[in-house]
Amino acid sequence: MDLDKNNELDQANLRVIVACCALAYITMLGFLPGRSHAPHLPIIYYIAIFIVVSIGLRQAIAHWPGHYPWRRVLGMVHDYTGTCFGLVVGGDAALPIYAVMVWVNLGNGMRFGSRYLAIATVLALAALLVVYQITPYWQANPFMVLMLLTTSTVIPIYAHLLLERTRKASELAAAANREKSRFLAQASHDLRQPIHSIGLFTACLRDAPLGEQERRLVDSIDRSLLNVSQLFRSILDLYTLDNGRAQPRYEVFALDAFLADLLQQNSEAARWAGVTIRLRPCRHWTRADRGMLATMVQNVLSNSFKYAAHRPLLLGVRRCAEGLAIVIYDQGRGIDEAHQRLVFEEFYRVRQVRDTDVEGVGLGLSIVRRLGRLMGLEVKLRSRPGHGTAVSLQGLPRLCAQPAQVPVDRAHAAPGLLGGLRVCLVEDDHNVLRATTALLQRWGCEVDAHSSPVGLSSDCEVIVADYDLGREATGVDCIDQLRAQRGWDVPALIMTGHDTEKIQAVVHERNIAVLSKPVRPAELRAALRALREETAAPAN
Incomplete structure (x- = not known):
């Protein structure tokens, strides 16, 4: 709708500009040697009236935007009527005004499509035949008329072919862009999962009792994975x-x-x-x-x-x-x-x-x-x-100072002291499930791990779930189910390989944190600290 409105308004603006140029051209003819303004006064008056009507039509388009086929055809008739009047009255000196016909043809076709290009072409050919029938100068030059008729036919046909090619190219580009988006979305999800699980497994290795050489190897793996x-x-x-x-x-x-x-x-x-x-x-x-x-x-x-x-x-x-x-x-x-x-x-x-x-x-x-x-x-x-x-x-x-925050319990904030935190983990990817479970256990958490949302039940303090869990349910559904079982809003976290903007829109006003995979261990640890503080807040 906006595109139609803008196109029609642009065409109306250009109509006024072209009419002013035509008026300037006819006026300048009177200053040429051996010529006067008297023969061209009717054209000058007509074009002046044409400009006034064109401005009125432009204001109507601006005031009532939208797609009105009759208004577009009326604009074409208005253009061709003014052009024909100039060609009939002006004789050979007004022949350059024929360029307006070409503009009307191409302008309507390029702005509104091939259907309007065909309508404009038929109207243009009819207008040329009318001028031929009532103008002696044109009747005396039939080959000139044949050239104008041919031009008024060939140019729109060529424009139509270009429009069709452009339309098909645009459709192919749009289809390719949609396919690229789907591919990137799927590849993004599929690549995030192994990168995410490798990062968690590496974090588990780092906390294990390793020799110096093994620790250097883990460092190298971790560094490459970070890159x-x-x-x-x-x-x-x-x-x-x-x-x-x-x-x-x-x-x-x-x-x-x-x-x-x-x-x-x-x-x-x-x-x-x-x-x-x-x-x-x-x-x-x-x-x-x-x-x-x-x-x-x-x-x-x-x-x-x-x-x-x-x-x-x-x-x-x-x-x-x-x-x-x-x-x-x-x-x-x-x-x-x-x-x-x-x-x-x-x-x-x-x-x-x-x-x-x-x-x-x-x-x-x-x-x-x-x-x-x-x-x-x-x-x-x-x-x-x-x-x-x-x-x-x-x-x-720069905002004014906010109220002082409640001091964080440093025992909970320490990297390895999430001890005793009961976490319900729901993840359908077995590698990610194993890696996350192992890492949480090394941090001292009690992990209740589930690979499916079916029959889910837990007395957890924190819920950590993947978003995409197959056809049965999403991570948000699991969180809602567990919260209903527990009778309170258990602090929850979604880790997802999908577009986080969409997930955040889904969890809006649900008080669910969202992390985008691959999640670095430090991000997960910080999120768990924040969720543990939420569990402690009601008790305080």
Whole structure:
């Protein structure tokens, strides 16, 4: 509907412009040597009236938008009537006005489709025959008339062929895009599961009593898996942004706790890179999409780990005008000025002579900038070769201090002290089920594991479920069932390999946390801490 409205309004606007050009042309003829305005006055008056009527028609289209075939045909008749009048009265001097007929033909066809192209062509041929019948000049030049008739037929036929090819190409492109979306969605889910389970198994190995050589091997596996996981997430982030499906979901949170959580999640990656991170404490609160902002900071940190390895890194928040800016400053080799704008382009990587190979495909900073635009943040980069690089995410709103939060029980917050937490785990992938069960048990949890939602029952304190559990039920159904059995809203977590936006829409107002696979052990541990605090809150 909007497309039809815009097309018809555009055609009406162009009609007024073309009529004004025709009026200017006829007026200029009177200034040529040996000519006067007197023979052309009727055309000038008619075109002036034509412009007034065209403006009225344009206003009607703007006021009553929509698809009205009779109005479009009326517009064609209006155009051809004015053109015929000019051709009849103007004689040979008005022949250039024939170009208006071609415009009406092609304009209606290109804007409204082949059906209107055919209607416009029939009307144009009828108009030319009428002019031929009543104009002596045309009757004296039959070959000219034949040329005009041929042109008025051949051009629309060729335009029709182009329109058909364009339509078929558009349909094929749309079908290919749908197939690509389905493939990526399925491949995304199928790839997330093994990456997720490998990460959990590796975390179990890390906690096992291993020798030095075995521990180094586990480190290598974990490091390689992290690189694959980051690349995988970058590609999915880019795909989501290209589809226009990513929309910010704003919430108010403390930046100090937000950045501390990010540092905890990246502690292993920082250790592998030999980077010591110093976080400057702050008391600022802001409003933003927590997930998008975390992805932005995460990507900048990953770049620092790659290009400023074995160097210290400073992370902090500073005031910037009326808002706040998150600043990540490393002491790496820096970026030459020639590269500083290009690093935000997709797939661009700064490579130098004898440069060591660095993992990644050059998507991190382009995703940072695109996410920043979605949230209205400005991403700035300052760098001096040999002195390091500073990336700042500017434009975060600075909010008034929020009420002090209840202190976290450090016994529960410690990595290995989730002891005694009763977890009901529902997962239909056996590898993921085994890996998650083993990891939770190493953290001290009592795990009630289920591979099917059928006959589900548990006296758990926390529910952890996959979303897609086959045809019987979803993870949300399992959570609703267990909550109904227990008689209270048991804290719950969904871990999914599907589009998290859709899952979050499903769990809206259900108080269910959502994590996107592959879930890193640190993310899962932090989520379990938060859920355990929820179980402790009613008792307090």
